[in-house]
Amino acid sequence: MTREKLRVGLDIGGTKVHAVAIDALGEVVADLRRPTGYGTDAVLASAKAAVVELARLAAVQPQDFRSIGVGIPGSVDAEAGRVANAVNLGVADLALGPQLAAEFGVAVRVENDVNAAALGAWHLVGFGSPLTAGASRSMAYLNLGTGMAAGIVLDGVLWPGSHGTAGEIGHIPVDPNGVICSCGQRGCLETLASGSAVARQWPTRHPLPVVEMFEAAERGDALAIEVRDRLVVGTAVAVRILILSFDVDTVVIGGGVSSLGMPLLGRIRATLDEWAAESAFLAALDLSDRVEFVPEGSAVAALGAALAGDPHRASRAAGAA
Amino acid sequence: MTREKLRVGLDIGGTKVHAVAIDALGEVVADLRRPTGYGTDAVLASAKAAVVELARLAAVQPQDFRSIGVGIPGSVDAEAGRVANAVNLGVADLALGPQLAAEFGVAVRVENDVNAAALGAWHLVGFGSPLTAGASRSMAYLNLGTGMAAGIVLDGVLWPGSHGTAGEIGHIPVDPNGVICSCGQRGCLETLASGSAVARQWPTRHPLPVVEMFEAAERGDALAIEVRDRLVVGTAVAVRILILSFDVDTVVIGGGVSSLGMPLLGRIRATLDEWAAESAFLAALDLSDRVEFVPEGSAVAALGAALAGDPHRASRAAGAA
Numbered sequence: 001m002t003r004e005k006l007r008v009g010l011d012i013g014g015t016k017v018h019a020v021a022i023d024a025l026g027e028v029v030a031d032l033r034r035p036t037g038y039g040t041d042a043v044l045a046s047a048k049a050a051v052v053e054l055a056r057l058a059a060v061q062p063q064d065f066r067s068i069g070v071g072i073p074g075s076v077d078a079e080a081g082r083v084a085n086a087v088n089l090g091v092a093d094l095a096l097g098p099q100l101a102a103e104f105g106v107a108v109r110v111e112n113d114v115n116a117a118a119l120g121a122w123h124l125v126g127f128g129s130p131l132t133a134g135a136s137r138s139m140a141y142l143n144l145g146t147g148m149a150a151g152i153v154l155d156g157v158l159w160p161g162s163h164g165t166a167g168e169i170g171h172i173p174v175d176p177n178g179v180i181c182s183c184g185q186r187g188c189l190e191t192l193a194s195g196s197a198v199a200r201q202w203p204t205r206h207p208l209p210v211v212e213m214f215e216a217a218e219r220g221d222a223l224a225i226e227v228r229d230r231l232v233v234g235t236a237v238a239v240r241i242l243i244l245s246f247d248v249d250t251v252v253i254g255g256g257v258s259s260l261g262m263p264l265l266g267r268i269r270a271t272l273d274e275w276a277a278e279s280a281f282l283a284a285l286d287l288s289d290r291v292e293f294v295p296e297g298s299a300v301a302a303l304g305a306a307l308a309g310d311p312h313r314a315s316r317a318a319g320a321a
Numbered sequence: 322m323t324r325e326k327l328r329v330g331l332d333i334g335g336t337k338v339h340a341v342a343i344d345a346l347g348e349v350v351a352d353l354r355r356p357t358g359y360g361t362d363a364v365l366a367s368a369k370a371a372v373v374e375l376a377r378l379a380a381v382q383p384q385d386f387r388s389i390g391v392g393i394p395g396s397v398d399a400e401a402g403r404v405a406n407a408v409n410l411g412v413a414d415l416a417l418g419p420q421l422a423a424e425f426g427v428a429v430r431v432e433n434d435v436n437a438a439a440l441g442a443w444h445l446v447g448f449g450s451p452l453t454a455g456a457s458r459s460m461a462y463l464n465l466g467t468g469m470a471a472g473i474v475l476d477g478v479l480w481p482g483s484h485g486t487a488g489e490i491g492h493i494p495v496d497p498n499g500v501i502c503s504c505g506q507r508g509c510l511e512t513l514a515s516g517s518a519v520a521r522q523w524p525t526r527h528p529l530p531v532v533e534m535f536e537a538a539e540r541g542d543a544l545a546i547e548v549r550d551r552l553v554v555g556t557a558v559a560v561r562i563l564i565l566s567f568d569v570d571t572v573v574i575g576g577g578v579s580s581l582g583m584p585l586l587g588r589i590r591a592t593l594d595e596w597a598a599e600s601a602f603l604a605a606l607d608l609s610d611r612v613e614f615v616p617e618g619s620a621v622a623a624l625g626a627a628l629a630g631d632p633h634r635a636s637r638a639a640g641a642a
Contacts, residue, residue, distance in 0.1 A: 161568025184600030245566040247482025279505030
């Protein structure tokens, strides 16, 4: 019996590299996390070490992997396998794809981290295998991490945009009286609903500010309630924008903030239902039935990177950024 | 020499049916306008009469047409060729596609009017023939008619959405202090930037309220300036949302309001440039270079209907609404 070739996915974040190896069905058969180095050389070394270690865990040689997919923040030129302006990683410009391909002799694809996670979410919510092209479903993956951005999957294929910047809805201004965003505009969605928005409004040494804030709000803390309600409404606004713009079947929410789970999802749905009560137009769109969270504890980003890396699937447009 | 078969496009609006016959290159070879009847039977009769008259103009028999495409407002189920809830036409439900196909023995496709116009705009702005699939360009057609809605063309293929409601950005609320929209929400984009928005704020018997308002604003009329500036900013907001969401190469603006031409486009671009001056993020997106108007006097909706009707092109997802 010939052993099937495994696909590797690397989710390279500011603090850790999460690496998985998946089989043909998309099941995770090996999984590890290790710290990410800072700077171009260190990031490259972290990625290489993760692949080597993963091969050891899976009891294969690195060159036996079928493919390596990488999800990484920053401006990604998927065709060239380059990443630029990954500020949190200290990477100005890195030909990550060609370097990994040369090291291991395996096909490599680099994607923006949110786009990669979108493919993982697509798989995890059971929209059929992303390997079968043409599944007539559509999904927006709304990432509530440090910032807010969405990855768009139409008919099972990633839509990265004409310049690789589709889904930048976190920088749609929605509050003329809001704070100045890191992007220079005022009152962007991201200043209401994201990890950085909560951290700004709820300063704490707690390792999970969002969790602490949410608990304080449940206890009746006035500031916490304000911060929580902004998070809930901002997320509901993002869902409304995604469905009115793209008319995706489903918006799947992931990222650190989504670890709040049902208490947050319940409030988002309640907000969407309140809006529907005032608008027959919105009511007909069933917004609250079209939003869900990624399954808890799922390796959405690393899994998506592995799926993105498969040479038999490709995103629809050139992902040059 | 065998004469090539012509494709028919019908743009069915509240007051008139605009019908064109186009050749293989998309050139209009016959063109007519006639009043639209009100109610299901009258709309169907108007459509049939337009096809017959167009055949006479083109000196062919109706059954010699290659295809008939129809753009019509309302909820369109493109697979079934049905239109529902076309309020301005007095049509609750009409199997327009099957009826026309039975009458003339020609393939018929019915599309939502804005989606059809998007295909016409795609052709007119020179993004290559929409008949060649896979052109790696993307475009949003922003229609400023009575209402505001967008049609989305990705890689040369219409993206109608999972339920046929993609591009409903006119109902994204942007002003918490705005007026109640016909959809029941408050401060929708459509209440700022559309024909109905101008008509509400600038009551007049002038046949083109937008033109009169714009001229009054140029003369310094305070109310007109307010109405104009709302129109300009609302349109710029729509462009920003379309590019941040879809990252389309270009936003092409059409519809009655766009007849204002360069004076309006210039102000929209100036607004986008002002925003770019305050945000390096927006500046990098080159918003003002990515917006244009449909060529003046072009038959964008009827042409698009003819292109939509071609049996060799199909939209990506089921257009069931």
